[in-house]
Amino acid sequence: xxxxxxxxxxxxxxxxxxLLALAMAGFVGLSALPAGANELPPGHPPIGDGMPAGHPxxxxxxxxxxxTAALIDQAVARAEQAGQPIDRAFVVSLVGEPADAPPATxxxxxxxxxxxxxxxxxxxxxxxxxxxxxxxxxxxxxxxVRDLVALGFSRDQxxxxxxxxxxxxxxxxxxxxxxxxxxxxxxxxxxxxxxxWVMTKVRQMGAASAPQADEPVPTRGQLPExxxxxxxxxxxxxxxYGWPGGEPPAxxxx
Amino acid sequence: xxxKVLIGxxxxxxxxxxxxxxxxxxxxxxxxxxxVGKEAPPFRLVTVDGDQTxxxxxxxxxxxxxxxxxxxxQPCKAEHGVLTRGASRFGDxxxxxxxxxxxxxxxxxxxxxxxxxxxxxxxxxxxxxxIAYGVAGVPETFFIDAEGKIVSKYAGPxxxxxxxxxxxxxxxxx
Numbered sequence: 001x002x003x004x005x006x007x008x009x010x011x012x013x014x015x016x017x018x019l020l021a022l023a024m025a026g027f028v029g030l031s032a033l034p035a036g037a038n039e040l041p042p043g044h045p046p047i048g049d050g051m052p053a054g055h056p057x058x059x060x061x062x063x064x065x066x067x068t069a070a071l072i073d074q075a076v077a078r079a080e081q082a083g084q085p086i087d088r089a090f091v092v093s094l095v096g097e098p099a100d101a102p103p104a105t106x107x108x109x110x111x112x113x114x115x116x117x118x119x120x121x122x123x124x125x126x127x128x129x130x131x132x133x134x135x136x137x138x139x140x141x142x143x144x145v146r147d148l149v150a151l152g153f154s155r156d157q158x159x160x161x162x163x164x165x166x167x168x169x170x171x172x173x174x175x176x177x178x179x180x181x182x183x184x185x186x187x188x189x190x191x192x193x194x195x196x197w198v199m200t201k202v203r204q205m206g207a208a209s210a211p212q213a214d215e216p217v218p219t220r221g222q223l224p225e226x227x228x229x230x231x232x233x234x235x236x237x238x239x240x241y242g243w244p245g246g247e248p249p250a251x252x253x254x
Numbered sequence: 255x256x257x258k259v260l261i262g263x264x265x266x267x268x269x270x271x272x273x274x275x276x277x278x279x280x281x282x283x284x285x286x287x288x289x290v291g292k293e294a295p296p297f298r299l300v301t302v303d304g305d306q307t308x309x310x311x312x313x314x315x316x317x318x319x320x321x322x323x324x325x326x327x328q329p330c331k332a333e334h335g336v337l338t339r340g341a342s343r344f345g346d347x348x349x350x351x352x353x354x355x356x357x358x359x360x361x362x363x364x365x366x367x368x369x370x371x372x373x374x375x376x377x378x379x380x381x382x383x384x385i386a387y388g389v390a391g392v393p394e395t396f397f398i399d400a401e402g403k404i405v406s407k408y409a410g411p412x413x414x415x416x417x418x419x420x421x422x423x424x425x426x427x428x
Contacts (some may be wrong), residue, residue: 090296090386124392136356137390138383165295165388167288 088151095160098152113146116158119172120145140212184201268306286327287407288390294320295386299376302362308351310402317424318349318398322384324357326343327392330413334365338372340417345373347425353378355392372425399424402424 092098103109117131122138129143132139141162148158162170174180223230234246243249289295298309310318321337323330341350348372354362362375378384387396390409397406397420406420 023394087296087386122389137381137384140356144382144385145378161349162385163288165289165386166291166390167286170388 051197077162086201091148091161094164095153095157099154099157100152102150102152109146109150112149112155113142114151116145116155119159120162121170121172123166123170265307266284267415275332287389289396290407292404293384294318294396294402294404295383297378297383298351298377299378299383302354302359302366302375303376306374308376310351310398313349315400316349317347317400317421318351319417319421319424320351320387320396320398322353322354322355322378322387322389322392322394324392325361326357327382330393331369333393334369334416336412337416338370339414340412340421341372344421348421349373351376353372353383355384355389356381397421397424406412 005091114131118129120130120134120141122128122130122141124135124136124137125133130141132138135141148161153161159171168175168180174183176184182254221234237243237246238249241248291353294310294322296310298307310320318339323331325336337350337352344350352373352375354375359377362377368373376383383388386389389393392410393409393411395408396404397408399405405423408416408420412420
């Protein structure tokens, strides 16, 4: 009798609330993971190789155009020095003419490069982004991103360029299309389904433990009819609640 | 209740069984690259001795086998012999090219001195060619037809049988 009333009055809503809170926290945490997992906190300086040595200092304001031209020259010169310039025509044939203006400052270039590298998967390291991996493949890929950004290709264009050679696997966030929809929708569907299941169960248990209409509602002073049992109940009450003689105090006394 | 458990369990397990059933027959090395059927990314690379520049576009009209490899890659050692023999066997009809991935000229020359030089070894500084070809590891081999289109890609060391199987469609096409 005691157990029933304890369940129906106290524990169930509390338990359900904790379960709900946990489920929601988990869901929110999970859904936040793919987007933010590889990003640095705001204000954090970009991690990585920094600007190449010998990069010209760039002032803001009126010198922006010159600075931009210098940046492009730098990217091309670096690539040529490395043995192979970026095949701009080939990139354009895949993703179209550069959609953005090249970043005006080295900081902007580095910031944009890092942001793109954070959503590109490093193909030789399990599950980490290009921005987070020290492997030479990841460094090459990051340099490629930097060169493309310096030429004015947008984030979307750079990602499409990598996707054209590596496939969608190279994107840390699967696209919301085709089977990719499953990745985006399934957690929500499972969450709603699980929530519905838990709520149904909670309701069923609540209904089962609710006192029946024809059953006498236990009151706190009530004792079993069996005198022996009543004796023990009084003793337990005295021990547990500190009621003298096991009798409940009159209302208002505490 | 037991029926419910059974049905629930089956619902969970059946998709997995279906997935395994579909995947088991596949060769894990025969990678489905998004580049297959597309134009091969162009490259102009210098040979390891630095005396020659190879331009893929200049090879139009002749099929090509482009192999990405490295001296630090163990499977590449066995594969190198297969490709060298392949180059001497099919070399008049198919151009064999090796692009060395993430490596040093000294190590490459030592490797070639030891295992033989059957076809040009090209240096891919900065890995730009590897990125354009979506190379995720070495060895990886691309089979390019006479029109410059990628016909197939194989990830992993080629055996003589595999090489012949992949080269034959190139010969038929040309």
